[in-house]
Amino acid sequence: MCGIVGITDRKDAAQQAYLGLFALQHRGQEAAGIVAAEDGRLNSRASLGLVVEAFPQDILAGLSGDSAVGHVRYATAGDSNLRNAQPLVFDNQHGPMAIAHNGTLTNALTLRRRLEKSGAIFQSTTDSEVIVHLIARHPGPVEKAVVESLRQVEGAYCFLFLTPQKLIAARDPMGFRPLVIGRLGKSWVLASETTALNHLQAEFVREVEPGEVVVVENGRLRSLRVEAAPKKTAMCVFEQVYFARPDSTVFGRSVMATRQALGRELAREMRGVKADVVVPVPDSGVPAALGFSQESGIPFELGFVRSHYVGRTFIQPAQVLRDNAVRLKLSPVREILKGKRIVLIDDSIVRGTTSRRICKLLRSVGVREIHMAVSSPPIVSPCYYGIDTPSKRELIAANNTVEKIRHFLDVDSLTYLSIDGMLRAASAPGGPKPGGYCTACFTGKYPTSIADFTIGEAGRCRGPVAR
Amino acid sequence: MIVLLLGSGGREHALAWAIKKSPRLEKLYAAPGSDAIAELAERVPLDPLDGKAVAEFCAKAGVSLVVIGPEAPLAAGVADVLRAAGVSVFGPGKAAAQLESSKAFAKDFMRRHRIPTARFATFTDAAKAKAALPEFGLPVVVKADGLAAGKGVRVCATLAEAQTALDDFMSRGALGEAGRRVVLEEALSGPEASWLGFCDGKNFLPLPPSQDHKRLKDGDLGPNTGGMGVFAPTPTVTPAVVKRIRAEIADQVLIGLAKDGLDFRGLLYIGLMLTRDGPKVIEFNARFGDPETQAVLPLLQEDVLSLLEKTAEGKLKSRAPRWKGASVCVVLASEGYPDKPATGRAISGLDDPALSQALVFHAGTKKEGNVWKTAGGRVLGITAVGETLEDARAKAYAAADKIRFEGLQLRRDICGQAAAPAGSRA
Numbered sequence A: 001m002c003g004i005v006g007i008t009d010r011k012d013a014a015q016q017a018y019l020g021l022f023a024l025q026h027r028g029q030e031a032a033g034i035v036a037a038e039d040g041r042l043n044s045r046a047s048l049g050l051v052v053e054a055f056p057q058d059i060l061a062g063l064s065g066d067s068a069v070g071h072v073r074y075a076t077a078g079d080s081n082l083r084n085a086q087p088l089v090f091d092n093q094h095g096p097m098a099i100a101h102n103g104t105l106t107n108a109l110t111l112r113r114r115l116e117k118s119g120a121i122f123q124s125t126t127d128s129e130v131i132v133h134l135i136a137r138h139p140g141p142v143e144k145a146v147v148e149s150l151r152q153v154e155g156a157y158c159f160l161f162l163t164p165q166k167l168i169a170a171r172d173p174m175g176f177r178p179l180v181i182g183r184l185g186k187s188w189v190l191a192s193e194t195t196a197l198n199h200l201q202a203e204f205v206r207e208v209e210p211g212e213v214v215v216v217e218n219g220r221l222r223s224l225r226v227e228a229a230p231k232k233t234a235m236c237v238f239e240q241v242y243f244a245r246p247d248s249t250v251f252g253r254s255v256m257a258t259r260q261a262l263g264r265e266l267a268r269e270m271r272g273v274k275a276d277v278v279v280p281v282p283d284s285g286v287p288a289a290l291g292f293s294q295e296s297g298i299p300f301e302l303g304f305v306r307s308h309y310v311g312r313t314f315i316q317p318a319q320v321l322r323d324n325a326v327r328l329k330l331s332p333v334r335e336i337l338k339g340k341r342i343v344l345i346d347d348s349i350v351r352g353t354t355s356r357r358i359c360k361l362l363r364s365v366g367v368r369e370i371h372m373a374v375s376s377p378p379i380v381s382p383c384y385y386g387i388d389t390p391s392k393r394e395l396i397a398a399n400n401t402v403e404k405i406r407h408f409l410d411v412d413s414l415t416y417l418s419i420d421g422m423l424r425a426a427s428a429p430g431g432p433k434p435g436g437y438c439t440a441c442f443t444g445k446y447p448t449s450i451a452d453f454t455i456g457e458a459g460r461c462r463g464p465v466a467r
Numbered sequence B: 001m002i003v004l005l006l007g008s009g010g011r012e013h014a015l016a017w018a019i020k021k022s023p024r025l026e027k028l029y030a031a032p033g034s035d036a037i038a039e040l041a042e043r044v045p046l047d048p049l050d051g052k053a054v055a056e057f058c059a060k061a062g063v064s065l066v067v068i069g070p071e072a073p074l075a076a077g078v079a080d081v082l083r084a085a086g087v088s089v090f091g092p093g094k095a096a097a098q099l100e101s102s103k104a105f106a107k108d109f110m111r112r113h114r115i116p117t118a119r120f121a122t123f124t125d126a127a128k129a130k131a132a133l134p135e136f137g138l139p140v141v142v143k144a145d146g147l148a149a150g151k152g153v154r155v156c157a158t159l160a161e162a163q164t165a166l167d168d169f170m171s172r173g174a175l176g177e178a179g180r181r182v183v184l185e186e187a188l189s190g191p192e193a194s195w196l197g198f199c200d201g202k203n204f205l206p207l208p209p210s211q212d213h214k215r216l217k218d219g220d221l222g223p224n225t226g227g228m229g230v231f232a233p234t235p236t237v238t239p240a241v242v243k244r245i246r247a248e249i250a251d252q253v254l255i256g257l258a259k260d261g262l263d264f265r266g267l268l269y270i271g272l273m274l275t276r277d278g279p280k281v282i283e284f285n286a287r288f289g290d291p292e293t294q295a296v297l298p299l300l301q302e303d304v305l306s307l308l309e310k311t312a313e314g315k316l317k318s319r320a321p322r323w324k325g326a327s328v329c330v331v332l333a334s335e336g337y338p339d340k341p342a343t344g345r346a347i348s349g350l351d352d353p354a355l356s357q358a359l360v361f362h363a364g365t366k367k368e369g370n371v372w373k374t375a376g377g378r379v380l381g382i383t384a385v386g387e388t389l390e391d392a393r394a395k396a397y398a399a400a401d402k403i404r405f406e407g408l409q410l411r412r413d414i415c416g417q418a419a420a421p422a423g424s425r426a
Helices: A013-023 A057-062 A108-117 A128-137 A142-150 A194-200 A237-243 A255-269 A286-296 A319-329 A353-364 A402-409 A419-425 A451-455 B010-020 B051-061 B071-075 B078-084 B094-101 B103-112 B126-135 B159-171 B239-260 B292-299 B304-313 B353-357 B389-400
Strands: A002-007 A031-038 A041-048 A067-073 A088-092 A095-105 A155-162 A166-171 A180-184 A187-191 A203-207 A212-217 A220-225 A277-280 A304-306 A330-332 A341-346 A369-374 A413-416 B002-007 B027-032 B065-068 B088-090 B120-123 B140-144 B153-156 B182-186 B188-190 B192-199 B204-206 B215-217 B221-224 B229-232 B266-275 B278-285 B326-333 B359-362 B365-368 B371-374 B378-386 B423-425
Touching: A002 A013, A002 A095, A002 A155, A002 A166, A002 A194, A013 A031, A013 A057, A013 A067, A013 A187, A013 A194, A031 A095, A041 A057, A041 A095, A067 A095, A067 A155, A088 A128, A095 A108, A095 A128, A108 A128, A108 A451, A128 A142, A142 A155, A142 A166, A142 A212, A142 A220, A166 A187, A180 A194, A187 A194, A194 A203, A220 B126, A237 A255, A237 A419, A255 A286, A255 A419, A277 A286, A286 A341, A319 A330, A319 A353, A330 A353, A341 A353, A353 A369, A353 A402, A402 A413, B002 B010, B002 B051, B010 B027, B010 B292, B010 B304, B010 B359, B010 B378, B027 B051, B051 B078, B065 B078, B065 B304, B071 B078, B071 B094, B078 B088, B078 B094, B088 B266, B088 B304, B094 B103, B094 B266, B094 B278, B103 B120, B103 B182, B103 B239, B103 B278, B120 B126, B126 B159, B126 B182, B140 B159, B153 B159, B159 B182, B188 B266, B192 B239, B192 B292, B192 B304, B204 B239, B229 B292, B229 B389, B239 B266, B239 B278, B292 B326, B292 B359, B292 B378, B326 B389, B353 B389, B378 B389
Parallel strands: A277 A341, A341 A369, A369 A413, B002 B027, B002 B065, B065 B088
Antiparallel strands: A002 A067, A002 A187, A031 A041, A031 A067, A088 A095, A095 A155, A155 A166, A166 A212, A180 A187, A180 A203, A212 A220, A304 A330, B120 B182, B140 B153, B140 B182, B188 B423, B192 B204, B192 B266, B215 B221, B229 B326, B266 B278, B326 B378, B359 B378, B365 B371
């Protein structure tokens, strides 16, 4: 997964992009990059690590230009090298160009094989590079080449393209990933989430519509379409459940409102549960636990204190301590938990290993009963649209019954939210509708063809072409 | 004083009722009036759009004040003709009436005088309007510039919908001339409120703030209508909000009118959205709202005729009016309203003793022999006044439920939640 931001018509464009990336850090911590356009050329910098690590002040100050795009990249196993960091910068018949991508192209392998046969040489292992080759093969103007190229790709994407004159943004016709337009004085801002607009003090204008390509040039914003007729949308419900920041409005629905509603739905589905307190797994379980508490009347307690200093830089002293990693990050509050029957709320269970350690921790401070409540349904299928869920083999719910998982976690009861309950919570009058979401990770029903992913190793989450 | 009232709807019935209460009234004429208004005034067979004929009648009958109800005569400049003939008029002239009759004029007025309103742009070229569309937020409001009887406004959630609206208005001529010029506007969200006030161009004397219900069906569903009911005062407009509206909007309007040399002597209707960023103007009307008038006038503890007269003469004072209580007006509409209202249906229950608790204003009725029949889309407005909104609401519905005609439509949720539901509209 990734986060992208673009800004035009600002002398400090790179600094603004940096602020935007900082707001979008949760969407990717592996690498960060910014490209700024200045007098017909592109200045770029990308580095492994967090935004604050990747951009010391002197480096940032050196990225002059009056428009910029930025990208944060999610950690993916095996290919965390700088060559895959974005924005990708290249020269072609349209001049210098930078590209930042959020999502996964589901026919990237097919397209890559075809391009390679006709002589294309690939630099990175990212699927994003495919679009570069396609654009280079289409005649200008560049926005026309972009639209023509996008007509050949399938899957989930939000793209930002930067040239010395133009900033172009695109969202796939099914609208898997979010992308919003903001206004900051005379500048246009494009970002994955509205929280980035808030950080820049930009005003929210609207979403980029599914299938829309917007072109910013000379301070004006134009709109083109990849496909004439709008498709049925497949917006990622996992953005609402876990991925997006709760202070964002995604697909027209406040993420915080969704997460609290998820908790309320869960409380309705668990009516009759006997417990003394509702305890969230911080931080992602907090809004749902609040909603659960409000609906059920069971008091909300912060049963864990979370350390904010266990980051990626923390070096494991020894393998033996790995099991203790959870203890370093989450510390249970004995006085609140001892002897209690608790409803433990988390947003999702992926492999089950972390949840198991958390429950063990709770038992160690004398919790009497643990009723584990998950504010989303069991994850049974990998995502091919940009979320880094592991392969089917590693997904605990893909291979076990709820009762088996309950036994594995060693809890007194385990409840997952129903699919209907989740979709109700993620919908709103005037906002997204339940049928407008992609639920593939919970149902295995993929809204596009995923043929490219089954060519490789069976059950692998990522195709041979990595993000 | 001899007064002539122009118009024939529910609003004019309420005005006639209020004027009739004045001890200073000698005689009330109405043109063209209605069968219901005829019980309060003498009907005169005049075309309200024919200023010359109206002026001649005034001279002949000794009329000293003309009160113009509907927007069409105002937009046509009837007030100017009458003033030129030396008749005192309640209602602005053609130039000032553009605050209502031309959306583009109103928006420019607001921009010039820094009156808070939604971001907007005006277009006469469909291609240019389409090219500018992407820079607007969604939903976006597409408004035909001219008067289009409530059909000239579309709130579009997607670019495609907005493009269709532009095509319909500008290229296909769905609204005729009214749609040749179009205003694109950012959609505001928040509770809505209407603030009506007497305005003589220099002073503004506001009436209690009210809230309209535009949609046909309960829960703000169904098509837009002229209005299915109103309550006043609306609790969303707190004294603090009133202060802001007064300073940021009403006073700025007065300054703007003076700067632009616009003679506005009539009723200024300010349609508001109470957004997160403060009150913003959705629209101005240059006349009494219908059915707001039916709800608001019964609350006034003043001689309405004197207020109309002072406004017409430019001798108003900027002060708070004396009013008390709360009111709810429920509209009873015909089957098929607003598209194809069925008419000619007999109305029963008008003589029920329970109706003494309420005021029955006729909007679209006809009397045939001794039988009242439906003759328009909106048929009756049932207004009740009470100590509180709940009280008024109970009385209004108790009265409304006594009235029957075939195919009767009404909303059950007027003033349903006195805390106004958040709406999203132009």
